[in-house]
Amino acid sequence: MSAHCMLTGTRPGFGNSISHSHRRTSRRFDPNIQSKRYWLPGEGRYVRLKLSTKGIKTVDVIGVEAAVARIRARGVRV
Numbered sequence: 001m002s003a004h005c006m007l008t009g010t011r012p013g014f015g016n017s018i019s020h021s022h023r024r025t026s027r028r029f030d031p032n033i034q035s036k037r038y039w040l041p042g043e044g045r046y047v048r049l050k051l052s053t054k055g056i057k058t059v060d061v062i063g064v065e066a067a068v069a070r071i072r073a074r075g076v077r078v
Helices: 053-062 064-073
Strands: 013-018 024-029 033-040 045-052
Touching: 033 053, 033 064, 045 053, 045 064, 053 064
Parallel strands: none
Antiparallel strands: 013 024, 033 045
16 A cells, blocks of 8 residues: 555655756655554554654644544444
8 A cells, every 4th residue: 555644645756867867767755654552542542653754743733632533434344
């Protein structure tokens, strides 16, 4: 599976590397994906989420319960 954020849905972007001679080759811009473990108090267990750094900041603001609810609403199994 490609590198993507479970919360924000950020996926790799694609573009070109341009050399000094202006020759173009394909490249891929990967998001900064981190694997992070959160305690889910409602279920009494830990969950491991693959999040972008922006996704981690979003969890800090809205809380882990609301973040997991959003992830499950997108149809992803947690």
